[in-house]
Amino acid sequence: MYPDSDQEKSIKYWSKNTGIPENQFFKSTIxxxxxxxxxxxxxxxxxxxHVSVKSFGNKDFGVxxxxxxxxxxxxxx
Numbered sequence: 052m053y054p055d056s057d058q059e060k061s062i063k064y065w066s067k068n069t070g071i072p073e074n075q076f077f078k079s080t081i082x083x084x085x086x087x088x089x090x091x092x093x094x095x096x097x098x099x100x101h102v103s104v105k106s107f108g109n110k111d112f113g114v115x116x117x118x119x120x121x122x123x124x125x126x127x128x
Contacts, residue, residue, distance in 0.1 A: 052079050052098035064097040077103070 052061055058079050066073045079098075102120070106113035 052081055053094065054081055054083060056081075056096070056098055061097040065100045069100065069102075 052058060061079070062073050062076050065071070066076070082098075104113055104116055106116075
């Protein structure tokens with residue numbers, strides 16, 4: 052997220068759009084870089100989401116979820 056992003060609104064946005072409960076989000080990272088060439092060009096109001104998957108030792112779960120995610124990407128493209 053950006054320093055001026057509303058963390059609560061961003062988490063609500065990503066939770067709604069991904070179907071992931073808010074309590075499963077990790078701590079947010081704030082982009083504080085000052086050496087950007089174009090600091091506000093194309094700024095995303097809710098930042099970006101990075102997905103991490105914990106399969107708890109169940110290899111099949113990770114494979115199944117990966118295939119679902121790839122299918123979602125293909126549908127979008």
